[in-house]
Amino acid sequence: MWESEFTEELLDLYKKYAAEHYGVEPDGYDELCCNAMTYEEFVGFIKECLATGKEMPEVVP
Secondary structure (H helix, E strand, O other), rough: OOOEEEEEEEEEEHHHHHHHHOOOOOOOOOOOOHHHHHHHHHHHHHHHHHHHOOHHHHHHH
């Protein structure tokens, strides 16, 4: 779960991601440690998912 900075941009990305992935939020995957990412990395991964239609575990190395 993401526990760091929440901006309007991130909130908007959360909503878009959840809308495209059946209500699952970008930090809703047990296998990901989102708090190990920087804000910029986290936002970048979400944007990549929205651009490609992939889920977070598919884009996070």
